[in-house]
Amino acid sequence: MELVFKALADPTRRLLLDRLRERNGQTLRELCEHLAMARQSATQHLDVLVRANLVTVVRRGRERLHYLNPAPIHEIEERWISGFDKPRLEALGAIKHQAEEYAMTSVPTYVYVTYIRATADQVWRALTDADLTARYWGHANVSDWQPGSTWEHRRVDGSGAVDVVGKVLVAEPPTRLVITFEDSPGSERDASVVTFLVEPHEDVVRLTVTHENLPNRDMFNGISLGWPAVLSNLKSLLETGDALPQSLWEMAGPKA
Missing domain, CATH: 3.30.530.20 (START domain)
Incomplete structure (x- = not known):
C-alpha cells in the first residue's frame, strides 16, 4: 500500500492514470504526446506506477501497451471505504458513472x-x-x-x-x-x-x-x-x- 499511496501522490502520475482511464492500452509515445516533459521523465513516472501495480504492461509484438490495473484501488476500497458509508458512496458513484457514460464513445x-x-x-x-x-x-x-x-x-x-x-x-x-x-x-x-x-x-x-x-x-x-x-x-x-x-x-x- 505504501507504494500505491506514494505513486498516487504525484500529479503527473495521476494524470497518466487519467489518460489510461480515458483510453486504456496506450504506448509510451501516445502517453507522452501531450505531456510537458521529456520522454525519459515520463518513463520514470510510469515505472513508479508499474512498481505500485497500478499500471501493467502487455507486449503486443514490438509494442508495449500500458493498462490500468484496478487491483490496488480495489484493495484500498475494501480496507478503508467499504466498511463506512458504502451505500451512499455507491449511489454517488452511480450518478457519476452514468454521466461519464454519455460522454464515452468507446469501451476500454x-x-x-x-x-x-x-x-x-x-x-x-x-x-x-x-x-x-x-x-x-x-x-x-x-x-x-x-x-x-x-x-x-x-x-x-x-x-x-x-x-x-x-x-x-x-x-x-x-x-x-x-x-x-x-x-x-x-x-x-x-x-x-x-x-x-x-x-x-x-x-x-x-x-x-x-x-x-x-x-x-x-x-x-x-x-x-x-x-x-x-x-x-x-x-x-x-x-x-x-x-x-x-x-x-x-x-x-x-x-x-
Missing part, C-alpha cells in the same frame, strides 16, 4: 493483474479443470482446451445451464490461454476476447487477465466487478486450499 479494454503463490502448472490447471473452476467460480468451465474447440461456462446448481460459451483461440500450457467470451449466446454481436497470461517467477506467478472487444459499458461495468471476485477466489483456493465464502458474489455484484 479491461486488465487485471494478481500475484499467486503457486506454480504455473497449478494456475493453468485452476483455469482449465472443470472441478476446480466450479469451486472458486461457481461455474464449471468445460472443454478439452484445444485451439478451435468450444468451451462452456456451466452452472453447478444441478440445472446444467450454460451462461457463457466461447471458442479456444490459443492454448499454450501453462503460460497462455486465449478464449472468446459470449455471455449472450446466439446474439449477432462479436464475441469479446479473454487472455490469461501466466508468468512464473521463483515461487510466485503473475497472472494477467485481459478482456477486450467488449460490446458496451454495461458489460465492462459487470466484468469490472466480476473478475476481481473470481481471481481473488482463485488465489485463495491455490494458496490456502479453500475458496472464499460464497457471499463474495453478493459483495461483487454481477459476475464475470
Whole structure:
C-alpha cells in the first residue's frame, strides 16, 4: 500500500492514470504526446506506477501497451471505504458513472493483474479443470482446451445451464490461454476476447487477465466487478486450499 499511496501522490502520475482511464492500452509515445516533459521523465513516472501495480504492461509484438490495473484501488476500497458509508458512496458513484457514460464513445479494454503463490502448472490447471473452476467460480468451465474447440461456462446448481460459451483461440500450457467470451449466446454481436497470461517467477506467478472487444459499458461495468471476485477466489483456493465464502458474489455484484 505504501507504494500505491506514494505513486498516487504525484500529479503527473495521476494524470497518466487519467489518460489510461480515458483510453486504456496506450504506448509510451501516445502517453507522452501531450505531456510537458521529456520522454525519459515520463518513463520514470510510469515505472513508479508499474512498481505500485497500478499500471501493467502487455507486449503486443514490438509494442508495449500500458493498462490500468484496478487491483490496488480495489484493495484500498475494501480496507478503508467499504466498511463506512458504502451505500451512499455507491449511489454517488452511480450518478457519476452514468454521466461519464454519455460522454464515452468507446469501451476500454479491461486488465487485471494478481500475484499467486503457486506454480504455473497449478494456475493453468485452476483455469482449465472443470472441478476446480466450479469451486472458486461457481461455474464449471468445460472443454478439452484445444485451439478451435468450444468451451462452456456451466452452472453447478444441478440445472446444467450454460451462461457463457466461447471458442479456444490459443492454448499454450501453462503460460497462455486465449478464449472468446459470449455471455449472450446466439446474439449477432462479436464475441469479446479473454487472455490469461501466466508468468512464473521463483515461487510466485503473475497472472494477467485481459478482456477486450467488449460490446458496451454495461458489460465492462459487470466484468469490472466480476473478475476481481473470481481471481481473488482463485488465489485463495491455490494458496490456502479453500475458496472464499460464497457471499463474495453478493459483495461483487454481477459476475464475470
